[in-house]
Amino acid sequence: MEHIAHDETSFVRPAEVGEMELYHPKTWLGKYVFSQDAKTIAIQYAGTAIAIGMVALVLSWLMRLQLAWPNTFTFIDPAYYLQAVTMHGMIMVVYLLTALFLGGFGNYLIPLMVGARDMVFPWLNMISFWVYFTAVLLLAASFFVGGGSTGAGWTLYPPQAILPGTPGSKAGILLMLASLAVFIIGFTMGGLNYVVTILQARTRGMTLMRMPLTIWGIFVATVLALFAFPALFVSAIMMSLDVLLGTSFFMPAIMTMGSESEHVGGNPLLFQHLFWFFGHPEVYIVALPAFGIVSDLISVHARKNIFGYRMMVWAIVIIGALSFVVWAHHMYVSGMNPYFGFFFATTTLIIAVPTALKVYNWVLTLWQGNIHLTVPMLFSIAFLLFFINGGMTGLFLGNASVSMPLSDTLFVVAHFHMVMAVAPVMVVCGAIYHWYPKITGRWYHEGMARFHFWVTFVGSYLVFLPMHYLGIMGVPRRYFEITGTTFLPDSAHSVNASITIAALVVGFAQLVFLYNLIVSAFNGKKAPGNPWNATTLEWQTEHTPPEHGNFGKELPCVYRWAYDYSVPGIEDDFIPQNVPPRNRQTEVVQ
Amino acid sequence: MSSIFTEQPWIADTGPIAPALSGSEIALNSRRSALKVLLSVVSIFFLLMIVAYGGRMLYQDWRPTPQINLLWANTGMLLLSSLCLQGALMWAREGRMQWVKSGLVAAAVLTVLFLAGQLAAWQQLITMVLGDFSNPSVGFFFMITGIHGLHMAGGMVALGRAIRRAFSSLHLSGIEHTVANCALYWHYLLGVWLVVFGLLFTGNNFEILLRICGFI
């Protein structure tokens, strides 16, 4: 292989076009609908996820209205409420956050950030989106079938999920299971792509330890998802068979609505173990990409390298690995053998150590930084507050005996919304603002963005902080209403009302956000290629937005890590990853 | 890879840099990697079902599925098809195209026979238990064999493409890798089948299974 210089300081041969056989679309349909360009697929994923996420947001408003002013809204009956609870949870966790982080950010950022022209299997990538889209359609269809969507809670615990006392116990639950199975198939296609692209298609010089933490987060999360989703898949199949064939995987002998069922000998706890073997890694599937992205946002906008990069990488890997041995901390009061509690409480609290280290390193990155309070930075700070708060309450719930008075109450709801709903959503918002100039080539409207930030930040805190205390008082979760008790003061109901008002305001701010995103894509100010002076490869593309193939004629060659900010002795406060050092040796190996 | 532990990533690259892989090399490596990742996902999938099966066995009322002798014959079919693919791979490396073609076709035929045999085994079991789906072991049998069968059927798509390629192209370049991937997939699913069949559906392997699943 022969090598020629591509500039005065480098003697590395530039890559030629056609290193990866890309299918360049020739029709409108091929360009915008069945596109094989990861960037288009990313936008499709994100758009679909946000669209179905808006449905879940509206469902949460309905729930909040009922909780604040029970028996005021005639159209919300107990069944409807449970359906809203279920669909809100499932959509937000799986169809919004998982799809948005991995399908959306993963697709957009992986090829760009590792210096590849596209995913390694572009066609599979396209199919992956359409399978996901089908899963969303199936899910949405369950709202309209007889009996409505399932109301079994997002955990879909049997036996109640498939018994008549629960809404949607026939068509609703089957459609939900089918949708999940389809989602998992689609995700597996996408996940293989992400993993293999990161492993095989990194550009020259992009060693694993030079990858931006965003990629590390998405990579480990994808591996977790690939290994965790089979558990959900298996349980979905088993539950479907229990419904359709009358098998007894999860169904013991029971008497329902006054008559004996034909099932015998099944074990409902088996489902819970399978579900949480998926469900706990799922938390990290959402959290790890957020960890990665926020690391990069903080670093870029504080003009400082991420502190302790190596520890950050290993913390992500260790958290990912440990997340497979903590699942039964969701089951301390499930009726499983209580002796498991010792093991799972210990592993759960161990996982707090690498997580805490990550927090320290984010915070230490701010120390001696040059902090620009841009919108992405503001959202990163908000993430820190929510994540620290939610992480702390996790220490209550992970510790078996401490969790006992709190489990199944609104404390749990407040905890997981802090830690895996609001915190990752802060990162999502920050990341969208951060990459918006690259994706659209235009600026978002700064005023609207700041309005969106302040309302969301303060509002979300006002929603979820008081909710913890309702839980401590003993208000159970998934209750249609909680009148008629002797232990709750009337003031508890006014807390509920104020939470609802805050939630509605926060919800409204999201509409401003969407409006800003859509309108600015057409009317925004033109943005330069690297507006934040960032180092990573996606900012070094020839065109903004990048064309299909990402990097023009030459794939970039990477000489340094992604965090060369404010390097001493250099005038600029950043050095892109593809800028070679001055003292580079000139010979090249074969 | 050891450098991943010792590398100090903030030090910029001043040394020589490795040459780029060509696009076709990336694609080649990618397919193999993707297959390996896929197989590890599939492993988790089957492992979970086996653990669930073992957990269910612990209950007092456990009744194993009736023995179906046909399964032994099916196992033989699958073993043979795996061998055929191994042969095809060997011949592909030696460049003996005719033999490759026959190996691939034989493997496909044997796999179809295996799947047909599994369906026949289902028929037999249905007549044996007749509606006794409430016996968990029967449920597990249908589920696990069904999912294994679906994986084999999915593999047939890839095998079919390999056959089409073997018959259409005049030269061998690249087919070796396709055959190698098919062979890996077949060997792997044969292994899964042997574990599943040996552990769950023959004789009395309670002890071994419970030990493996960590219940005793």
Place this chain on the structure above:
Amino acid sequence: MFAAIVLLVLVLGTVVFHVLSPWYFTPIASNWSSMDNTVTLTFAVTGLAFVLVNLFIAYCLIKFRNKAGRRAEYEPESIKMETWLTGLTTVGIAAMLAPGLLIWKDVVTPPDSATELEVLARQWNWSYRLPGEDGQLGAVAVSHTSEDNPLGIDPSDPFGQDDIIVYDPVLHLKVGEPVTFLLRSTDVLHNFTVPQFRVKMDFVPGQVSYIWAEPQEEGSYDLLCEELCGVGHYAMRGRVIVDSEEEYAAWLAVQPTFAETQAGLGTDLVAGQASYAVCSSCHGANAEGNKAMHAPRLAGMDAEYMKRQLRHFKRGVRGTHEDDTWGQTMAPMAMMLADASAINNVVAYIDTLSGEADFSGDSTYNLSAAVERYAPSASGDPSKSAALYQSTCAMCHGGAGEGVWTVNAPNLTGLDDWYLASQIKNFRDGIRGRHADDLYGLQMGLVSNTMTDDQAIEDMVAYIMTLESNTEEPVQLAQQR
């Protein structure tokens, strides 16, 4: 600057809120104050970390914010500092984990002195079983469960004969005596939670789980289901009353054994007929009811339901609310029934009655009188309430209003529409079903709240009337005459 101030306000506001707000644990009533203590400890450790880290962030935001000429420092990592921080965190976490595990050991090992009792949870009610004199609970199975043997006790098991059956959502416990609750469900997952006891545990059908506690404060406590169990989840309420030793003994003495509940099935219709003589003056000779007297038709009413209501009237659980005029009329009537067997007899007799108005001896009877007494008066639109009925009411009362005995929900068919409407309104307005011991009434009260105005109730009654229309018969009969 602004961002740092907002952050400081939120963080310090959190601390102030925690310290000053009135919202915290309910006063503890069991031995598990150790749990409260570890919660306090965890609040202290995590609260300190929360405040320190956030103060640090706020400080950085102020001190290191971008200014002209400012440049960040370059510092890739500091293994030493990271090791220190990791070590400190580990110590803090161990300090929370260790006491947590010790208490967990107490949770999983009930003391030897603990007495056992069984809690049976079922959509959406509670019942209990205490071991009798032999100190052992008899065998149970779903297949033995029936309306006459609601707890599903194996009739052939000698240990089960003396088991004490509490087929009511109110449980009494003796103060200072540790109890292991054996939790059994026959349908779906449920959860046993008394907030003041702190501990809780799920019920799993097909197995028996357990939890133990020692009640230490006398009083009456709400029992909640905290594992989603279907539409009625939020209305699945029970009550645990912690009694002094004497009160407990008095309560226990009147609870029937399993053998007694089975023996009590024989009934004396003659005695029942004698008792009914009083009833007939309002409810009619054939239990056909009389709207003018506000006496509902009793024929076709669920037998278990009537027994429960008669007991409630007798005990002052129903018919004591000051606005419940008609209930106050009924209460002294129920007092005339001496005991459980008298109630049994009269209900058995009512069961034999046709419910058809007998006009033969009544010369004044004519169409207008029939209309006044029996005609349906509901003026609702059934189509408006069909959806609510099927999604909510049907869960307990059945899709055709036939009633479901496991839910303890009576049939709704064959009842007078005016009576249904008046009772639903009573439930909704808290005139009926708010006595502390009337948990089924509370359940119905909570559910009737879904009908937000009187018209919704009229619509609902109109729908129920479409399920089966018996109440028109007297009018038709009069027309035929």
